Amino acid sequence: MLVGSLLLFVGFAVLLLLGAPLGVALGAAGTAVILTEGLGVMSVPTNVYAGLAKYPLLALPVFVLAGMIFERAGVALRIVNFTAAVVGNRRGAQGLVAVLVCMFLGGISGSGPADAAAVAMVMIPGMAKQGYPRAFSASLIAAAGSTAILIPPSIAFIVYSILVPTASVPALFAAGLIPGILAGLSLLIPVFYLSLREGWGTNHVEEKVPVWQSFKEASWGLLAPVIILGGLRSGMFTPTEAAVVAVFYGFFVGMFVYRSLTWRDVYQVLVVSAEISAVVMIIISLAGVFAHAGSTLGAFDAFANALIGITANETLMLAMIMIMLLIAGMLLDAVSIFLVFLPILLPIANAFHWDLVWFGVLMTMNMAIGQFTPPMAVNLMVTSRIAGISIESTVRWVMWFVVAMLLALILVAAMPQLALWLPQTLGY
Amino acid sequence: MNEHPDQVSSHNGPDHSRFPVKFEEFFAAMAMALICLITFANVLVRYFTDESFAFTEEFSVFLMVVLTFFGASAAFAKNVHIRVSFFVDKLKPALAHKIEVVVMVVALALFAIIAWYGVKLLLDDWNYETTSPGIGIPQWIYTLWLPLLAALIDLRIAGRIVRLLRHKVN
Numbered sequence: 001m002l003v004g005s006l007l008l009f010v011g012f013a014v015l016l017l018l019g020a021p022l023g024v025a026l027g028a029a030g031t032a033v034i035l036t037e038g039l040g041v042m043s044v045p046t047n048v049y050a051g052l053a054k055y056p057l058l059a060l061p062v063f064v065l066a067g068m069i070f071e072r073a074g075v076a077l078r079i080v081n082f083t084a085a086v087v088g089n090r091r092g093a094q095g096l097v098a099v100l101v102c103m104f105l106g107g108i109s110g111s112g113p114a115d116a117a118a119v120a121m122v123m124i125p126g127m128a129k130q131g132y133p134r135a136f137s138a139s140l141i142a143a144a145g146s147t148a149i150l151i152p153p154s155i156a157f158i159v160y161s162i163l164v165p166t167a168s169v170p171a172l173f174a175a176g177l178i179p180g181i182l183a184g185l186s187l188l189i190p191v192f193y194l195s196l197r198e199g200w201g202t203n204h205v206e207e208k209v210p211v212w213q214s215f216k217e218a219s220w221g222l223l224a225p226v227i228i229l230g231g232l233r234s235g236m237f238t239p240t241e242a243a244v245v246a247v248f249y250g251f252f253v254g255m256f257v258y259r260s261l262t263w264r265d266v267y268q269v270l271v272v273s274a275e276i277s278a279v280v281m282i283i284i285s286l287a288g289v290f291a292h293a294g295s296t297l298g299a300f301d302a303f304a305n306a307l308i309g310i311t312a313n314e315t316l317m318l319a320m321i322m323i324m325l326l327i328a329g330m331l332l333d334a335v336s337i338f339l340v341f342l343p344i345l346l347p348i349a350n351a352f353h354w355d356l357v358w359f360g361v362l363m364t365m366n367m368a369i370g371q372f373t374p375p376m377a378v379n380l381m382v383t384s385r386i387a388g389i390s391i392e393s394t395v396r397w398v399m400w401f402v403v404a405m406l407l408a409l410i411l412v413a414a415m416p417q418l419a420l421w422l423p424q425t426l427g428y
Numbered sequence: 429m430n431e432h433p434d435q436v437s438s439h440n441g442p443d444h445s446r447f448p449v450k451f452e453e454f455f456a457a458m459a460m461a462l463i464c465l466i467t468f469a470n471v472l473v474r475y476f477t478d479e480s481f482a483f484t485e486e487f488s489v490f491l492m493v494v495l496t497f498f499g500a501s502a503a504f505a506k507n508v509h510i511r512v513s514f515f516v517d518k519l520k521p522a523l524a525h526k527i528e529v530v531v532m533v534v535a536l537a538l539f540a541i542i543a544w545y546g547v548k549l550l551l552d553d554w555n556y557e558t559t560s561p562g563i564g565i566p567q568w569i570y571t572l573w574l575p576l577l578a579a580l581i582d583l584r585i586a587g588r589i590v591r592l593l594r595h596k597v598n
Contacts, residue, residue, distance in 0.1 A: 019516035019524075020531040021509035023500075028538045045546040049574055052496055053489045061460060061495060062467070237471065240488075244467040270457035278456060278499020279509055285496060286538075331512050376514055 004037040005299035012290065012340075022336050027286030030293040039296050044289055051288020052281060055240070056169060059158050061277035062243035066153075066228075067109025068273045069247055072265055073254030075221035076118040079104060082218035085211045091202055092195030094127045095140055096188060102144035103184040106151035107225035108246070110158070112371045113382045116145025120383040131200045136397045138387040139372070142379035143187050143401035146368035149334055150180030153228060153243065156334040156367060159284065160360045163342045167356045169239045170232055171428035175357045175419040179365060179412045186408040190400035220253045233426070280335050287339040294343055304347035314352050318413060321345060322366055329370020333378065337367060358412075361419040365409045373402050445505045445587055452502035452580075459495035463488050486562030490570050497577035504535075504584040525592065532589045539582045546575030 008029050015025035031044050070076075083097045083104075098119060105115050120141045127137040149156040152173035161169045195201055228246045231237040237245060254261035294300045311317055328337050341363075349359050371379040374395055384391050412418045470484045503509050516524050550571045552558070558567035 015531070015534065016512055017515050018527050018531055019511050019513050020534060021511045023509065024531070024535040024538055027542075028534050031538060031541055041541070041545055042548065045542050045549045045574055048542055048546075048578075049493065049549075049571075052493050055485050055489055058463065058467075058488055058492055061492065062464065065460060065464070241467055241471050244464050245471065247464050248468055267457060270460050271453045274456035274460040274495050275453070275499045275502055275508075277460075278496045279503050281492070281496040282500035282503075283510065331514060333510060336510060 004033050004297045005294075005302060007036065008033045008290070008294055008297065008299050009303070022332070022340075023283035023286040026283065026290040026339065030286075030289035030291075033293040033297065034289070037293075037297065039293060043292055047288040047292045048285050051291070052285040054162055056158065057162055057281070057284065059153075059169065059239040059243050060155055060281065061274065062240055062247060063110045063153050063155055063158070064114075064277045065269065065273040066243050066246040066250060067111055067114050068269045069250035069254060069261075069266075070105075070108050070221065070224060071114060071118045072261060072269055073250055074258050074260040075108070075218075075224070075250075075253070076101065076105060077122045078214070078218040078258075079221050080119070080122050081209050082211075082214040082222075085209045085214040089201070091200065092192045093201050094123070094130050094132060095191035095195055095201070098123050098127070098137070098141050099144045099184050099187050099191065102141060103147050103151060103181065104222075104225070106145075106148035106180065106184075107153075108221075108228065109148055110153040110155040112146045112148045112368065113378050115148035116142050116379040117382045117386065119145060120386040124383070124387045131198075131202070132195075133397075134387040134389050135384075135393040136194070136200075138380065138383040138389060139394045139398035139401060140187065140191065142372040142377065142383045142394075143398065143405065144184060145379050145383070146371040146405075147180045147184045149364055149368055149371075150176045150183055150361070152176055152180075152232075153239070154364070155280075156338070156364045157360065158239065159280075159335045159338050160342075160364070162284070163338055164346065164356050164360065167360050168428060170426075171357050171423040172360055173229075173232065173239075174423040174426050174428060175361050176364065177422055178418050179361050179408070182411065182418065183365060183368060183405050183408045186404040187401050190404050194397075194400065220257055224249060283336060283339060290339075291343055300343040301347050303344050304351070307344070308348060308351055317348065317352065318354075318362075321348070322362070322409070322413070325363060325366035326370060326373070329367050330373050330376045332370075334364060334367035334371075338363070355416060355420060357423060358416045358419045362409070362413055365405075365412060369402060369405050369409065372398060374398065445584070447587075449502045449505040452498045452505070456495050456498040456502065459491045459498065463491050463495070466491075483563040486560060490573075493570075494573060494577070497573070497581065501577070501581045501584050504581060504588060507588065525596075529589060529592050532585055532592065536582055536585045536589065539578045539585065543575045543578035543582060546571070546578055550575060 011032055012025050012029035015028060016022065034041060034043060080097060080101050083100050087093045087097050102115055102119050105118060109115050120138065123141065124134060124137045128134055154176055157172040157176060158169055161167055161172055224246060227249055228242050231242045231245060232239060325337065349356060371377060374380060374391055380391055380394060380398060384394060466484045466488055516527060550568055553568040553571045559565065560567050560570065
């Protein structure tokens with residue numbers, strides 16, 4: 001049994017470090033253990049299918065599609081124009097607009113890189129004219145875009161809920177809202193400090209758009225989160241249905257209101273979103289094999305007990321987990337980290353009687369910070385490419401935002417009510 | 429979410445395959461479109477008639493499995509799966525190339541096992557006349573696709589191994 005457990009963890013780690021696709025590393029390690037320990041090879045195809053065929057998981061591909069439809073329809077640009085018109089021209093104004101728009105689009109899309117890409121494309125050129133260095137803008141938008149996985153809807157929370165059924169998707173969505181807003185607002189501290197110090201944002205180069213006109217154009221986009229979250233809150237829709245309604249709404253707006261979508265675009269969006277979702281869901285599917293092998297052997301509990309054996313101090317354990325997740329978050333995405341770490345972390349969380357909704361929010365905040373912490377930072381890679389700069393050049397700016405969001409994380413860790421108040425008030 | 433950087437850059441990544449990856453793209457896109465249409469129809473029907481056709485759930489979940497395997501197959505052809513390339517990138521190209529071949533052979537073996545024992549699962553469902561939990565149609569209609577699509581993925585992986593072996597790195 002010990003040999004089997006070792007084979008499971010070491011086999012997985014070696015394959016992962018050798019650059020095997022994550023799903024293959026999980027599936028192959030699990031299958032190897034099932035074969036050598038004689039756990040019954042039929043459990044391999046059974047768990048591949050069962051790991052995937054879960055109704056709540058349907059929300060994942062559909063939310064990916066919804067986010068993409070809105071992006072292609074040109075919602076981001078109109079919301080940027082409206083927010084800029086409201087905020088006006090002042091020091092740091094564009095930085096504030098970038099953060100607000102990222103957070104707002106996070107309320108439509110559940111994916112950090114998608115959110116960051118949409119805002120970076122619209123905003124970085126304009127910010128450059130106002131004197132903001134491109135490396136700063138790329139860092140800021142990468143950081144602000146990461147709030148998309150905290151602010152509902154969030155693909156990370158959907159996957160967490162699949163793995164932790166006691167934490168329902170609506171409860172997690174509600175719990176992520178305040179920490180997500182906190183994380184976004186924390187970025188404003190460095191934005192204003194740096195803008196004042198460097199004198200960014202005082203050039204009057206952009207012509208002013210009237211607030212009312214920009215509001216009319218943006219209103220269709222502004223309604224989208226209302227439909228998604230309102231539909232969920234009223235109990236009218238399941239998360240999957242809310243996502244589907246958002247897809248049709250975005251399709252309608254892009255096709256008939258903004259007239260920016262063509263049928264060819266729609267097909268392209270279907271292809272790209274199906275593929276992005278498939279890449280994630282095949283990992284979930286193959287992780288089913290890994291999870292089956294590990295739990296049958298008792299490997300996860302043994303590992304967790306070994307970790308609890310190191311320290312019985314709750315705060316120290318939480319800090320250790322957070323640091324481990326931050327490091328993992330630099331190398332892997334949120335969904336992958338849940339699949340790899342949750343089997344081990346859940347017994348620990350239960351041993352300390354941590355609220356599993358709060359724990360999910362904390363984990364996801366770590367993932368969000370990992371999305372823009374160099375060297376391996378997906379959001380930063382996306383925004384740097386759009387800005388046409390190197391990742392190295394962003395380091396002097398992006399560390400400000402890492403520290404700022406870490407403060408928000410510590411706040412939520414110290415005060416669980418920041419996450420739990422809203423879902424409790426709403427009765428989830 | 430955090431797609432791997434490769435993936436973000438190559439939504440329509442280089443397709444070196446002889447057999448066009450548009451094949452998988454088409455079926456994955458159609459599965460996605462069908463999921464949306466069925467679910468939306470279900471919402472409308474429930475709204476107007478207070479009834480819901482429960483079979484949509486079972487069928488949508490099946491479509492999601494199909495979507496995942498077609499999409500994963502395309503992703504193998506385009507090499508856009510999520511992976512940690514951080515350490516391998518630091519190695520000499522010739523060594524990294526050899527490792528990539530080994531890793532792909534592991535993937536080939538994994539999906540071969542899924543396909544082979546998937547056939548056994550299919551035969552079980554056929555022989556015992558298992559019916560689906562939701563709408564009670566023969567389960568093998570769903571199970572059939574697991575070995576079929578796992579085999580398709582294996583063809584893509586094999587194609588990638590062949591291309592890797594052809595392009596030697598020095």
